[in-house]
Amino acid sequence: MADSNFATQVVAWQRQHGRNTLPWQNTQDPYRVWLSEIMLQQTQVVTVMGYFARFLERCPTVADLAAASSDEVMGLWSGLGYYSRARNLHRCAQLVVELHGGQFPRDAATLTTLPGIGRSTAAAIASLCFGERVAILDANVKRVVTRVLGFDADLASSANEKKLWDAATGLLPAAKHAVADMPRYTQGMMDLGATVCSPKKPSCLLCPVLSHCAAARAGDPERYPVRTRKLKRSSQSLWLLWAQRSDGAVWLAKRPTPGVWAGLQCFPLFDSEEALRAALPAQMAKGVEMLPVFTHVLTHKDLFMHAARVDIAQVAINLGAGAWFLPAEWAAAGLPAPVRKLLEKSA
Numbered sequence: 001m002a003d004s005n006f007a008t009q010v011v012a013w014q015r016q017h018g019r020n021t022l023p024w025q026n027t028q029d030p031y032r033v034w035l036s037e038i039m040l041q042q043t044q045v046v047t048v049m050g051y052f053a054r055f056l057e058r059c060p061t062v063a064d065l066a067a068a069s070s071d072e073v074m075g076l077w078s079g080l081g082y083y084s085r086a087r088n089l090h091r092c093a094q095l096v097v098e099l100h101g102g103q104f105p106r107d108a109a110t111l112t113t114l115p116g117i118g119r120s121t122a123a124a125i126a127s128l129c130f131g132e133r134v135a136i137l138d139a140n141v142k143r144v145v146t147r148v149l150g151f152d153a154d155l156a157s158s159a160n161e162k163k164l165w166d167a168a169t170g171l172l173p174a175a176k177h178a179v180a181d182m183p184r185y186t187q188g189m190m191d192l193g194a195t196v197c198s199p200k201k202p203s204c205l206l207c208p209v210l211s212h213c214a215a216a217r218a219g220d221p222e223r224y225p226v227r228t229r230k231l232k233r234s235s236q237s238l239w240l241l242w243a244q245r246s247d248g249a250v251w252l253a254k255r256p257t258p259g260v261w262a263g264l265q266c267f268p269l270f271d272s273e274e275a276l277r278a279a280l281p282a283q284m285a286k287g288v289e290m291l292p293v294f295t296h297v298l299t300h301k302d303l304f305m306h307a308a309r310v311d312i313a314q315v316a317i318n319l320g321a322g323a324w325f326l327p328a329e330w331a332a333a334g335l336p337a338p339v340r341k342l343l344e345k346s347a
Helices: 005-017 030-039 045-058 062-067 070-077 084-100 119-130 139-149 158-170 175-196 214-218 273-278 337-346
Strands: 234-245 250-254 294-297 301-312 323-325
Touching: 005 175, 030 045, 030 084, 030 119, 045 070, 062 084, 070 084, 119 175, 139 158, 139 175, 139 214, 234 273, 234 337, 273 301, 294 337, 301 337
Parallel strands: 234 301
Antiparallel strands: 234 250, 250 323, 294 301
16 A cells, blocks of 8 residues: 555646646536546547537537537537447436536536446546545556556456455545645546556656555566456448438438447448348449448447448439438538548548
8 A cells, every 4th residue: 555645746746747738627617527538438638629629619518518409419429439428428418407407416426326427437527626535447547556556456357346446545635635635636646647657668767656656666567457358359241321412412310229320320221232232222223332341440349331332313212211411511410430431531
């Protein structure tokens, strides 16, 4: 266990050397902190910056986000991936308005009752905005804590994960200093993991808590954290029907929930080329152009995408559920990344 100076050193380091210029920092506005925390899950800071700014421009408050339509929210999110985050984001905003009068709860326990807010995200909001003495354990902080403590239990076990939560709580600033120190401590732990205590070749000589670090003393920081269970990847082939009129409009249909790209506007999807061709009116089937296959990588799955392009002269033709979207409407539509890329290349 690190001694009582650990938290004090993290706070002092964050004040002088931590990240203090990101748009969701230097604020205790829980809406902005929550929005950034959800966006930063599985996504790099450089990618989030533009999306964060666009969300705030369109939805400057949680009430504005709650009042937005699902299509608007998915359109703003389009390209960030992991679209369940956007659906939970929208529903969470609505519940903050409906159940909490438009004010985020001030404690982590209540925050976890809201959609899309897990234990670590709730703790980040509560500690950064309200000074609650609660630990966070996102991927970066988990790495810092396991290395500092030499915690080598296998985190594939939920029991060991719980022990790590208890250990992380033991590192927090003293209760009498919590309200003043928790925001910088929490930010400091995130900053250490993001900028110093990297997964490979950590900058141990720059670390303010080097003297506390069991992994550094042992000379093997890259050993931590320990997790034996590996994600199994799978693959799937999908056929996209890219139907386009002479005025540039394309046919899009909203994807069902649950399923891949749920809630997004997408080219009609099929499990085989035969099924795609069977869905077309007979007079159109001969005009199909099969484009080169490309791969779209998801977290646990590789999607092999087969796009079938067909130009349509008849404005009134019926392709089932869906609607025509003109090029001017594409930017605001919530489109899966591969569909957006195809359309951008053709523009």
